[in-house]
Amino acid sequence: MLQLLLIAVRNLAQHRRRTLLLGGAIAGVTALLVMLQGMTTGIRSTLLESATTLSSGHVNVGGFFKVTAGQGAPVVTEFPKLVEIIRKEVPELDFVTERGRGWAKLIADDGSSVQLGLAGVDITRESGLKKTLKVTQGNLDDLAKPGSVLLFEKQATKLNVKVGDALTISAPAARGANNTVDVTVVAVARDIGFMSGFNCFLNGDSLRQLYQLKEDATGALHIYLKDIESTKVVQERLRKRLVELGYPVMDADPRAFWFKFEVVNREEWTGQKLDITNWEDEVSFVNWIITALDGLTYVLIFVLLIIIAVGVMNTLWIAIRERTREIGTLRAIGMQRRRVLLMFLVEALVLGLASTGVGAVISALLAMGLNAAQIPVVEAAQLITMSDTLSVRVTGGSILGAVVFVTTCTTLISLIPSFLAARMKPVTAMHHIG
Amino acid sequence: MDPIVSIRNVTKDYTLGKTVVSALRGVNLEVHKGDFISIAGPSGSGKTTLLNLIGCVDTATGGLVQVVGQSTGQLTERQLTDLRLHAIGFIFQSFNLVSVLSVFQNVEFPLLLQRKWTAAERRKRVDELLTQVGLQSHAKHRPNELSGGQRQRVAIARALVTQPQLVLADEPTANLDSVTGQNIIDLMKDLNKQQGTTFIFSTHDPKVMSHANAVVRIEDGQIKDRISAAEATLAVAAGH
Numbered sequence: 001m002l003q004l005l006l007i008a009v010r011n012l013a014q015h016r017r018r019t020l021l022l023g024g025a026i027a028g029v030t031a032l033l034v035m036l037q038g039m040t041t042g043i044r045s046t047l048l049e050s051a052t053t054l055s056s057g058h059v060n061v062g063g064f065f066k067v068t069a070g071q072g073a074p075v076v077t078e079f080p081k082l083v084e085i086i087r088k089e090v091p092e093l094d095f096v097t098e099r100g101r102g103w104a105k106l107i108a109d110d111g112s113s114v115q116l117g118l119a120g121v122d123i124t125r126e127s128g129l130k131k132t133l134k135v136t137q138g139n140l141d142d143l144a145k146p147g148s149v150l151l152f153e154k155q156a157t158k159l160n161v162k163v164g165d166a167l168t169i170s171a172p173a174a175r176g177a178n179n180t181v182d183v184t185v186v187a188v189a190r191d192i193g194f195m196s197g198f199n200c201f202l203n204g205d206s207l208r209q210l211y212q213l214k215e216d217a218t219g220a221l222h223i224y225l226k227d228i229e230s231t232k233v234v235q236e237r238l239r240k241r242l243v244e245l246g247y248p249v250m251d252a253d254p255r256a257f258w259f260k261f262e263v264v265n266r267e268e269w270t271g272q273k274l275d276i277t278n279w280e281d282e283v284s285f286v287n288w289i290i291t292a293l294d295g296l297t298y299v300l301i302f303v304l305l306i307i308i309a310v311g312v313m314n315t316l317w318i319a320i321r322e323r324t325r326e327i328g329t330l331r332a333i334g335m336q337r338r339r340v341l342l343m344f345l346v347e348a349l350v351l352g353l354a355s356t357g358v359g360a361v362i363s364a365l366l367a368m369g370l371n372a373a374q375i376p377v378v379e380a381a382q383l384i385t386m387s388d389t390l391s392v393r394v395t396g397g398s399i400l401g402a403v404v405f406v407t408t409c410t411t412l413i414s415l416i417p418s419f420l421a422a423r424m425k426p427v428t429a430m431h432h433i434g
Numbered sequence: 435m436d437p438i439v440s441i442r443n444v445t446k447d448y449t450l451g452k453t454v455v456s457a458l459r460g461v462n463l464e465v466h467k468g469d470f471i472s473i474a475g476p477s478g479s480g481k482t483t484l485l486n487l488i489g490c491v492d493t494a495t496g497g498l499v500q501v502v503g504q505s506t507g508q509l510t511e512r513q514l515t516d517l518r519l520h521a522i523g524f525i526f527q528s529f530n531l532v533s534v535l536s537v538f539q540n541v542e543f544p545l546l547l548q549r550k551w552t553a554a555e556r557r558k559r560v561d562e563l564l565t566q567v568g569l570q571s572h573a574k575h576r577p578n579e580l581s582g583g584q585r586q587r588v589a590i591a592r593a594l595v596t597q598p599q600l601v602l603a604d605e606p607t608a609n610l611d612s613v614t615g616q617n618i619i620d621l622m623k624d625l626n627k628q629q630g631t632t633f634i635f636s637t638h639d640p641k642v643m644s645h646a647n648a649v650v651r652i653e654d655g656q657i658k659d660r661i662s663a664a665e666a667t668l669a670v671a672a673g674h
């Protein structure tokens with residue numbers, strides 16, 4: 001085997017130009033695969049960060065309260081009881097917070113305004129928010145004061161406000177009326193992906209005041225787990241348990257809560273119904289981007305692999321033609337067919353491993369460089385990247401996966417010419433002498 | 435004593451398009467252990483085809499080919515390969531060394547294929563052979579760093595390293611100058627005498643033929659006669 005490896009390495013070294021060309025192409029495909037996966041992972045991770053900071057916990061106990069059949073509001077009543085149940089039923093729990101939900105117009109003194117989703121928070125219980133939000137102006141803890149709001153940088157720029165400036169929040173309420181509340185900007189945070197463009201944080205009591213809610217009412221309970229992998233298990237367990245405890249629970253619907261108004265308002269029931277969702281449900285409206293990017297990656301890699309396949313086959317054909325005498329000689333002196341097959345497979349494997357290894361290193365370095373450079377993404381592209389800077393997350397697993405995948409493909413492709421080389425008759429060697 | 439090679443009424447046809455060309459027509463030949471036999475004949479006479487059949491790299495269309503007691507027509511491809519590996523050594527006109535391996539590695543290769551030798555045994559055996567062919571100091575060289583004569587010596591060492599019962603050499607001196615060719619034949623003859631290895635080589639060079647115990651003359655796919663080297667040399671001189 002060592003001898004076959006030696007022959008493979010030396011043959012590749014002997015035909016340096018051909019090896020470099022084909023190896024370069026394989027390395028390029030590997031690097032591209034790793035980079036595309038890194039971008040998808042980066043987007044997924046930004047999305048997770050955005051979603052679990054702005055609009056969702058890992059698991060959510062939300063729901064709708066209807067005074068009349070056609071008027072649903074994203075409200076959960078008597079939430080302290082639910083918090084107790086959650087603490088008891090979810091040993092995987094890291095922490096739980098309550099979030100008010102709303103949709104309102106924020107109006108600045110100079111008349112500029114934006115429509116934003118409102119998240120009413122009790123900042124004293126939001127340990128996750130404190131870790132994730134990067135406050136550039138003001139103080140996050142000031143959100144504990146009544147009548148305080150935190151904006152993201154782009155929102156503050158659009159409204160032309162800074163910390164200490166006043167805003168009026170106007171929200172549509174029942175029977176066509178608008179409720180308003182005056183607030184002060186207490187903090188401005190760095191944008192988190194494109195989703196921070198339509199969400200802001202308001203003092204929880206101020207949100208209750210805006211919608212005239214009781215103290216024990218909120219929008220949803222955000223449950224953060226020690227390990228995000230247990231999300232689905234916890235979601236299902238909680239759903240079953242709440243039903244057992246007599247809570248009316250909505251059927252599973254993997255969409256963000258604001259997509260459900262129409263369905264909820266069409267239904268006849270009144271009162272409270274709970275809705276158990278997870279973070280993926282709450283950001284499902286942007287999942288198409290990840291799906292599209294995944295699809296693009298697969299199509300691109302498929303096309304590139306075909307090109308590589310043609311290259312590998314062609315190169316091996318040339319190598320086999322050039323080495324006809326060598327193959328015949330080796331067969332004549334007693335090398336079995338399967339060892340000839342193995343000899344060419346080893347050559348393809350060595351080429352594949354070396355090239356994909358180089359490609360993986362290049363892509364890892366490139367990803368490190370791109371991340372360090374904090375390259376800004378144009379606003380239109382932020383819809384795709386979910387972030388204002390380019391983020392490429394290359395993991396050891398994705399590198400290993402790409403190396404194994406491309407090397408396996410290269411080796412499998414080389415099976416055809418290798419098999420034909422192994423079928424060659426040893427008499428071919430003698431013919432060269434005739 | 436049983437012959438090491440026994441060929442009875444062997445025919446070999448090649449199909450070229452719609453034409454069937456008979457390369458061998460009813461050949462009979464016996465070679466015994468320790469023989470140093472030359473197969474002589476003009477180009478296209480069938481000597482390479484005959485060597486291919488004896489070397490088990492090709493199969494006969496008809497007749498019986500027995501090599502070291504085994505009827506080659508009844509063996510599978512795998513068994514034929516094993517027979518070549520363990521019983522036959524090959525020396526080619528164009529040396530046919532593996533260009534990316536060193537002299538030592540080329541000679542060692544058949545032993546690796548046999549998978550029964552330790553590294554120390556292989557080293558000892560290869561060193562012995564390289565010493566015999568006078569190339570011990572060139573063990574680490576690659577074939578392209580050697581002269582034609584040196585390459586053919588490497589090929590001889592490779593052919594003998596497994597201690598085969600039979601060595602086949604197809605025009606082993608054709609690509610060498612006369613002095614080097616003479617040296618190669620002398621070397622083969624010495625190995626034949628010292629180790630009793632059977633050699634069958636094809637040639638149309640009278641000087642090379644003169645070293646053989648016997649010369650088998652082949653013409654138009656048939657064996658014309660089997661004569662002594664002296665008779666063969668005279669026949670060549672007389673133009674027969």
